[in-house]
Structure formats: C-alpha cells, structure tokens
Amino acid sequence: MPERMFSVAQSGWLAVCLWLLLGGSTLAAAFNPTPEALEKNRQANLKCLACHSEAALRQPPKVDLDLKKLRGLIVDPAAFAASSHARLACGKCHTEGYAEHPHAEDAKDMTSTCDDCHSKQARVIEAEFEQSVHADNLTEPMTCLTCHNPHRMQAAKNLKQPDLIVAQDNRVCLGCHDSDATFAQYAPEKKTRPLTDDAHAWLPNARMHWKSVRCVECHTPSNPNTQSHQILSKDKAVKDCVACHSRDSLLSARLYRHLAEEDQRKYGFINSAILGKPYVVGATRNPLLDGIVIALVVLTLVGMLAHGLVRYLAARLRRRKQHD
Amino acid sequence: MTERIYLFPLWLRLWHWANALLILVLGVTGISLHFAGPDMYLVDFSLAVRIHNVAGLALAALYGFFVIANAVSGNWWQYVPKSPGVLQRCWTQTRFYLWGVFKGEHEPFPMTREANFNALQAIIYWLVMYLLLPITIVSGLIYLNPQWAPARMFGLDGLLPVALLHYLSAAVILMFAISHVYLGTMGARPTSTHKTMITGWHEAE
Numbered sequence: 276m277p278e279r280m281f282s283v284a285q286s287g288w289l290a291v292c293l294w295l296l297l298g299g300s301t302l303a304a305a306f307n308p309t310p311e312a313l314e315k316n317r318q319a320n321l322k323c324l325a326c327h328s329e330a331a332l333r334q335p336p337k338v339d340l341d342l343k344k345l346r347g348l349i350v351d352p353a354a355f356a357a358s359s360h361a362r363l364a365c366g367k368c369h370t371e372g373y374a375e376h377p378h379a380e381d382a383k384d385m386t387s388t389c390d391d392c393h394s395k396q397a398r399v400i401e402a403e404f405e406q407s408v409h410a411d412n413l414t415e416p417m418t419c420l421t422c423h424n425p426h427r428m429q430a431a432k433n434l435k436q437p438d439l440i441v442a443q444d445n446r447v448c449l450g451c452h453d454s455d456a457t458f459a460q461y462a463p464e465k466k467t468r469p470l471t472d473d474a475h476a477w478l479p480n481a482r483m484h485w486k487s488v489r490c491v492e493c494h495t496p497s498n499p500n501t502q503s504h505q506i507l508s509k510d511k512a513v514k515d516c517v518a519c520h521s522r523d524s525l526l527s528a529r530l531y532r533h534l535a536e537e538d539q540r541k542y543g544f545i546n547s548a549i550l551g552k553p554y555v556v557g558a559t560r561n562p563l564l565d566g567i568v569i570a571l572v573v574l575t576l577v578g579m580l581a582h583g584l585v586r587y588l589a590a591r592l593r594r595r596k597q598h599d
Numbered sequence: 600m601t602e603r604i605y606l607f608p609l610w611l612r613l614w615h616w617a618n619a620l621l622i623l624v625l626g627v628t629g630i631s632l633h634f635a636g637p638d639m640y641l642v643d644f645s646l647a648v649r650i651h652n653v654a655g656l657a658l659a660a661l662y663g664f665f666v667i668a669n670a671v672s673g674n675w676w677q678y679v680p681k682s683p684g685v686l687q688r689c690w691t692q693t694r695f696y697l698w699g700v701f702k703g704e705h706e707p708f709p710m711t712r713e714a715n716f717n718a719l720q721a722i723i724y725w726l727v728m729y730l731l732l733p734i735t736i737v738s739g740l741i742y743l744n745p746q747w748a749p750a751r752m753f754g755l756d757g758l759l760p761v762a763l764l765h766y767l768s769a770a771v772i773l774m775f776a777i778s779h780v781y782l783g784t785m786g787a788r789p790t791s792t793h794k795t796m797i798t799g800w801h802e803a804e
Binding site for chain 1 (some may be wrong): 635743756
C-alpha cells in the first residue's frame, strides 16, 4: 500500500488554503482585471448597453424589443462607468440566461446577490440593519438595492470628496423622505411621510446642512470601522450641535475619514480636511491664530487692570505726600 | 467747583448703550460658537446661534441708524481728526496715558462741545465705527446667508476667508471694548465719563 502523501488534517488544510487562494484570486481578478480582461468586459458590456440604455429607447437596435418593459431596465452608461462596479462585466452578476435574446424567463432569479461578493460586510450590515428603524417600519422587505443602485453607487473611499459623498448618500435618503410617492411605496398604508423640514426645524439652515453633511452623520450610531447601517429614528439620532461643531468634530471620523492624512495636515488647521470644504463653525480652527487672539485679549485685560492699579497707587502716594 | 456741559443728545446715548449691549451679547455668544465643544460652558450652541443671529441683525440695523443719524446731526464731524498737528496731539495723548496720568497731570485735551474726542480717540473711534464694525457686520451677514459667499476663494471654501475676517475683526472690537470701558474711568472721577454717557452732561475738571 503506497504511503499517503498527506494526512486527512493536512489535506483538509490544503483544501481550505486552495479554496481561499482560488476564491481570493477570483475576487482580486474581478476587481483588478488585467487591461485585456478590462477591455473584454467593456466589449461585453457594450453588447448589453446596446439595449439597456436611454439611446436604445430612442433608437431600438432590435424590432422585437418590449420598450415598456425595457424602460425599467435601463442603465446610464456614464454613471455605470464612474461607479464602483465599472470594472466588472455585466455577466459577473447577471450570470445565466442572458446570453441570448429574449433572455431566459428565470434569468433574473439567477442574478447574483450582493452578499455573493460582499459576504463579510453583509454579515455586519445585516446585524446593524436588524436594529434599524427601517427594519421595523417598512411593509416591503428592504434589500441593499432599495437604497444602493449597483449600476451607479460609488464607494465613499473612492469618491473622497465630501460634497460628492454627501450628494450621493443624501439623494438616497431624500429620494424617499422628500417624495410622497416614493415614500408611499415602502411605508405602511396609513403612515404619512414625516415632513423633513418640520422634523429638522431645530436645525438652523437645515437645507444648507443637507448639502454639506450626510443624513447618516446624525442618524446612525458611531462606528469606528465602517459606516453603520443602523438607521436611527429622530428620537435616537444625534441632536447635539457640538458633536460636529467642536474641536473633536465627529465629521473627521465620518464624512472626512477618507481624505488623506497629509491633506488634513496641509494647512495646520484643526480638522483641516474641512478647510477645502464647507467652513464648520467651532470645528475649523487654527490653534496658532486662536492662541494669538486669546493672548492679545488677555494682554489687553491685564494691561488695563495693571494701568488702573498703578494709577490708583500713584494717586494714593500723591495724596499721602500732599498730606505730609 | 466743576463746570457741567451738555455733550451727548438722547439719540446718541440710546444708540451707544444699545450698541454696547448688542456687542456684549454678540461677544459672549460669538465666543461660545467659535470655541464650541463639550467643555464650553458659556452659552449652549443652538441657543447661542439663535441669539447671535437675532442680535447680529439688530446690530446691523442699529449701525444703519447710527450712520444716518450721524450724517443728519453733523455728529460725524467729531470722528474726523482735525489738522494741523494730528500726530503731535496723538503723541501728547499717548504720553499722558502712559506717563502723565500717573503723575497726576491733567487731561491734555479736555472734552468740549466742539471736540468730544481727542485726536487719538477720533482716529481710533473712526477706525472702529467706520472700518471694523462694517467689516464685522457685512461678514456676519454673509455668514448668516452662506449662499452669498463666493463658492471658492484662494482654492478654499469661500466662507473661510469671510469667517476669518469676522472672527478677527470681532476680536479687535472686543479688545477695543475692554480698553474703552477702562479709559472711561479717566474722567474727573472714575465714574464721571460713564455718568456722562447716561445723562449727557459732562463734568469738566
């Protein structure tokens, strides 16, 4: 009997390593494709976009297209090209049944779900979402796709610029919370849309705030590693101005976290990443300038007190001399 | 026996104290906002924002009244240092503050109906009232309506230079206010000048 090359344990370990290696390399290959693979993906995607785009609605490439159905299935090629999924082939997620047209009846059922690729994040997000106000209140079950359009969304760490991150993320929230029609699609039947302006009446310049910071800045608990998906109701949300408007502004750990550290140090201001972005009262400060201003004010105060004291003592001395 | 002269009409005294009160309120709330944080115990941030906004608008309106009333009444002329010898008179006044006052010397340029301010006061008051305060008010109004600020300035957010200007000009006004209150004790008696601003009557030495 020939000697076994590996023990059972060794074989198991080898299998795990191989699986990790292959799985890892597959994922790596998907997100870091070679230039040839990228071009191949692009060409394949062009075939899909030939029908699934606005241009196809205006000028259908085929005669037998159901334009009414297609209208709900179009992708903006420019937005997709800028999205975080731009390097992937459509077929990465739309796996089977799409090779021919008409597509297979059950093709949609075979589309990959988000956690097929993002399994690690999905576990954390699901747990957070269970605690979210959206987990309790919605009639229709919410999925990642309810908020995140995979053909459009860009990861915050890639966008970097806070104004772009804010515009993208707040569009998601306000998409429902600023529209009665969209809100009604998800809300229970008798639930009317809370008026966002009224709910934020306590916040000065509320609409200006929404252009500069994300809703989730206040409506999620602080999470040091990732953006939490536990959306908090208005009763639990942060309602403390100095959480942002202070030296230790939470914006540095949230909205501005993706800006490079050297960029933050560039101007010598505290929270200097905010410098290039909207000025934040109480958070955008220059310690040197503040030190000089405080020193000058204190010097004025002390100078006046000292002057007064010397005046008083000199007058007393003069009176004493006159008396003598 | 001291001589009494009527210097300040009612409108000027009312303006002066309203201005003083608003600057005090704006100073306290402004400090609370700029140095905001969990360890800031002056005024709560959201309350400070509301007070600062209302008081700021009131100060802007009051400043408009000041400029018009000053022009109509001719009081603006008091703020103009009169030639010749402005620099020499400024130096004499400075020397008095730094030395003469300790030796019991008399005020070199006592207040008269024609000249309420000595040359040094005229220059400083002019700078404060016609340069610093307008800068603070205009930058404050832009601050209140951030959409008025240029989107970008020097490659930075347009509101940053506006905010810096507001902060620095307000800080100088605060320093002026401290010295102003103290120098008010240099009348015939320490309280004389403050009383003058209440009654309008000046007690000459």
